[in-house]
Amino acid sequence: MFTLIFLLLVIELPFSGSRTEKPLCFPQSSPCVSQDGDLIIGGFFSLYSVEVSSFTGSEHPHKACHASQWIYKNYQQVLALKFSVEEINNNPSLLPNITLGYHIYNAYHSDARTMESSLMWLSGSSHIIPNYSCSGQDKSVAIIGGATYSLSVQMGTLLELYRFPQISYGPFDPILNDRVKFPSLYQMAPMDSFLHVGIVRLLLHFGWNWVGLIAPDDMSGETFFWDMQTEMSRNNACVAFTEKIPVSERRHAESHVAFMPRILQSSATVIVIHGDSDTLMILRHSQNPAFILFKVWIVTSHWDITVRPHNLVAYSFHGALIFSHQTKEIPGFKHFLRTINPTKYPDDTFLKNFWNSVFLCTGDLTAVEEEKCSPNTSLESLPLHHFDMTMSDLSYTIYNAVYAVAWALHEMSLIRSEIGFIGNEESHVVPQFWQLHSFLRNIQFNNSAGYQVILDEQRNSVGEYDILNYQACPNDPEVLVNVGKFLPQAPFGHDFTICEEAIVWGWIDSKASQAGCSETCGPGFRKLSQEGQPVCCFDCVQCPEGEISDHRDMDYCVKCPEDKFPNGMRDGCLTKEVTFLNIKEPLGFTLACTALFFSLLTALILGIFVKYQETPIVKANNRNLSYVLLISLCFCFLCSLLFLGCPSSVTCLLRQTIFAVVFTVAVSSILAKTITVVLAFKATRPGSRIRNWVRPRVSNSIVLICSLIQVTFCSIWLGTSPPFPDTDMNSEPGYIIIKCNEGSVIAFYCVLGYMGFLALGSFVVAFLARNLPDTYNETKFITFSMLVFCSVWLSFLPTYQSTKGKAMVAVEVFSILSSSVGLLGCIFIPKCYVILLRSERNTQESLKKSSSNLHIAPCL
Template identity: 55%
Template sequence: MRERKSVAVLTGISGTTSATVGTLLELYRFPQLTFGPFDLILSDASKFPSLYQMAPKDTTLAIAIVSLLLHFSWNWVGLLISQDENGLWILPELREEMSKNRVCIAFEEVVPVRTLSEISRLMVIYYEINKSSANVSIIYGDNEFLLELMLYFEQFLITGKVCIINSSWDLTMRSRYFILGSFHVPLIFSHHFADIAGFTDFIRAVNPSKYPEDFYLARFWFLSFNCSQNESECVTWVNCPYDASLEWLPGQVFDMTMSEESYNIYNAVYAVAQALHEVLLDQTEEQTMENRIGTVPSPAQLHPFLKNIQFHNPVGAQVVLDDKRKVEAEYDIVNIWSLPEGLEFKAKIGKFSPYAPHGHQLSVSENMIEWGLRTTKTPHSVCSESCGTGFRKSLQEGKAACCFDCTPCSENEIANGTDVEQCVKCPDRQYANTEKNQCLLRAASFLAYGDPLGIALVCMALCLSTLTAVVLGVFVKNQDTPIVKANNRALSYILLISLIFCFLCSLLFIGRPNTPSCILQQTTFGVVFTVAVSTVLAKTVTVVLAFKTTFLGRRMRWLLVSGAPNFIIPICTLIQVILCALWLGISPPFIDIDAHSEHGHIIILCNKGSLMGFYCVLGYMSSLALASFTVAFLARNLPDTFNEAKFLTFSMLLFCSVWLTFLPVYHSAKGKLMVAVEVFSILASGAGLLGCIFAPKCYIILLRPERNSLRTFRDNIHIMSHKLS
């Protein structure tokens, strides 16, 4: 370092070396410019106020690396970080960015530099990498760290792994240890810079005769071009080719393209020249007439200018030496191709620019990537395979968020994307298809007249109502015969008419429900059936009174003649009407939908509103039936000729059995079957009353008319009276 000519010092790649030299240079406030990677230790202005780093800061490196992971859908990644200031800075940056983008860490090794000399520790790291299911590892460190790590690991065949590296280490030195196809997919993030015009021509023209003071160039020349068979301290050029050029050397020995370090040196020289130029301009303005002779500026004078310097180099890139004002770095993504005979080629396969719009910051040419020997497929690095449509992610206990099981969506839920965390429930009027990836519109379903079940029930209702009308016609035609008179002609007419309405009211339950039909269904059913059952009760009481008047005298005869049993019908019916009115006033039936009973259909039905009201109506009707059954059962042994108590008993037994069976079946049925069960119960109980009470009478009227005569009637009375006496 010549005192009168040197105004600044360029120091090399190693941050440790630069720090050591910087401590010495700081004693003289000598400007020091480093052309190696940006080092956080060297950025401490309190320790190194005279040091300037030419490399850009890696503030967006973590974002760039994670963007590449996301591009290839790699979410299961290992970390191998050097335990120095830079490594401890990048580690939380990577963790945060990976966490935001749901990329998980398969393993994490923070390696002290001194550990690289400990075989046992290195074996542990090697085992961790090799056993991991992660096929992608991020390796971060300075050049020395990376070189030593590669030197060790490439002696072991760690196959099938992709390495994302933060620095393009010296390819010449690396090639000595590279085993073809071992660490086979290196993807290197290097700082982007434009090609310097004329640089290749400059390198092509370099030779020791132009730079006789460069001992290292001379020795490299001497060894590379076989100038002598014997290595000696004395360099001679007798056997060197006259027109030798560095261009002759293979790429793995000497790379003619500008490296990142060369680019930083280029900018450093320009920066010093720019600062020196500004110092000289400043001195020229301040020179006095007495001191016209210019002097070489002292190194310390350059600091104010170097700190504030900002210019664009010949290729248009902005150069700033102040760490606080440095621009964010752009990155080239480099892939090393393995060529025959151990040759290699660095191929630029992508770029990351923080200045591009979001979503377009990363560009990758996948077809240019050499993934490894005998494969063209992109490596896969996930803890768990993606969950397809119709499945949701279910995290595995105690493992990272990227490790999960795929669980099918529940009933009527869908997942129309991959790796969804929660299935989405379909709306009530829609249902999930078989694949559970789409909600389809449910078809409206109800007990329609066109359904087979609806057709059957309508036919039953019409047939039974017609049959009842025929029976009524038979009774009207034969109204003056003894059997019709003996069974209380008026009550029989009321019962037959009420049964016709009972059968017809079942039609209100069939068809698309609406508010009026929902209200009429239950109230009509309750009132009409109450009339029928109360009529049966009145008939039963009439039979008992008719028998009692024969043996007990005037009071019983008065009750029978006055028609007192007939008042049972309006009284009982009025009570039922009041119950129905209360039901409609408190919580009337309404239209409801059932989206769960039948897959793919939404069932429209009538909701009872108040179940208590429905059960009160049904319970009251059942109590009337039970009362009729009890009275008829007690009168079952009365004389046969004028006694229909046995038939009434059986009809009420059948009626009660139907509705007792109805309750559990109704509650276990779903959708349209609930309606069908209720309709069938109405028809079955009505048919029971019709068959048990009127079938024997029709049999006598139509098939045994000789028994339907006054003489036979009197003979039977005489015989029965004789037996009883």
């Protein structure tokens, strides 16, 4: 009763007044081709389409309908079923003594028409008689159909009432895998669980991050949008727009008015199309070639990009990339296609109609047209948009589906034979179709290509894809070139491959297609997100100093390794040059020459003092201290040479300690000289006990004690945290500076502080004794020398701290030389002037005369 009511609704539906705004157009008779056999398999394929013009509701629906049109390429699906049935019938080891036949119907993308065809199949007659099967129809065992989700549901709703097995060859849909809702429906196609991952991998490979998405307005489209948006978001790519295409097989003149302008006006030049050839029927006729030439298309597996009118619109898809299910080449199928013609199957009027339509064999023909219409003409001569000699993934699935039914029947017949089934011959040959379910659920076999086929929904295989490039130049035949693969279950790095050299781009190449929400940020720049905009909308800002970006569209700039530094463009790292204060470079050479010159000058002055050692001016103020001071100054100049050249462990240990000790000796000598002058003046007073302190050993003891204290400091320094060779990576860009690390900074400044303390003491004593009456009183000169000395080293401290790298070493060398020159010039140059140029003042008579006038005797 339910079936009868359902049928009456279906029959009245096309002419119901409530549905007049969307008329359904049916041809006068349903196309059907059949081959008889012991068992019959039904096939529902989309072979015809119907065009509908504008319909106002006032005219009869049939008057708004155009004639049915062949979808030529889908005829390969019929041939795949025919080939598999013939192959099975010729195989003595599979279903022996049983022949398979088939009934093929056109599957319109229409609820009412699909229901009508299904009822015709169940009734076995062009007259629909619910719950009644015409003679011979009880041989039917299964239906192969459901190119789309909606067709599978429409057929399954009716077939499930009779538990009739339906094997869907269309795209895998998780909803159809529900055993509660669809217990009699089986899906042959592999799962597209990772298709969106492969598409995003392709987008990332070419740097496409501003992409439009097109899908049918149904559940599969919603799922695709969700998966793509999630995966793209994870990989910092953005969806420029999403467009839902109305699901219809009919072509309305105004059908593309709503969505095509939005697609054309989008700034996205890369567009992904998901769907199948039936649900995207409208898109076949909706392209405006004047605009779409400048788009890059990525097409998923089930929308045959070549199924459309062959005109200028065809070339708008030139260069498209297609994710196509991998299929194994079935042995003998191409040969079968080459031999197909109406002569081989004279009783097949369906084939004859197809042949006449595809080769335009109607009316008066020219000689060339007659040759095309010859029965010996091969399908191989047809262009790609009419027929493809390579087995499509749908045909491959149909081939496997027929074999799945055959193997299920074969196992059923074996079991029936083993249990000694008792019954008439008819019952033995024709099993009941509902008995096939238990065998289909667990079917597993290897097809003729050696590929394992599993129909169990729990073990359904995951789709693997070839990436094809559609090349449709106006003067060349259409071709699909394999340019890559996506194997989801392969190890990372081997799962996605693409050969860019094999790709022929369309009217816009892969680099030009990167225009989107924002321009690409080149190397040397980083992305700065725009507030309130998607992550693909950003500004480009240059990397800060010291950082680089060596790729396009980097989110962050990175620092170079320590041994490298950024180049001027900040898009790469250059190797740093190893450097130090080299004696061969101008600064080092100048400092070295200065040190040698003044050390020689000091040695010359020492020689003068030795030569004139008996003169009063040399003997005054303790000449031994003068010798010690000159020798220490000579070493002060020479010790600066330890700071030049590549630092080593030895030079790092010696440079600061030798400098500290010899400078301490020099400053101690000056301190001893100053104290000697003061003591000598005090000793001239009658009855003074200080006279006993005015002896050479006292001054020598001062020098020795002060120097030993500095030696103690240096020994502690070397014993606890000695200086060592080190590298400075950051002081000078582009250079690795080899320097001496002072080890203990506290010890270093203690040594300098002790020298400063001695120098300050010498300055204070000399300043207080500067006006003592004495012919050869050198405290004035010592005051000036210590003023220079203290000024130099007080300036040294902040300058040393503020400089880096080689400049720090140069500052210390300059301080050593300048302070030493200050001591040498202020103390000894005036004496040399008297010795060499004013010798009359360097006599005993002159000394006595001055002494008698001043009542002061010189200290010898």
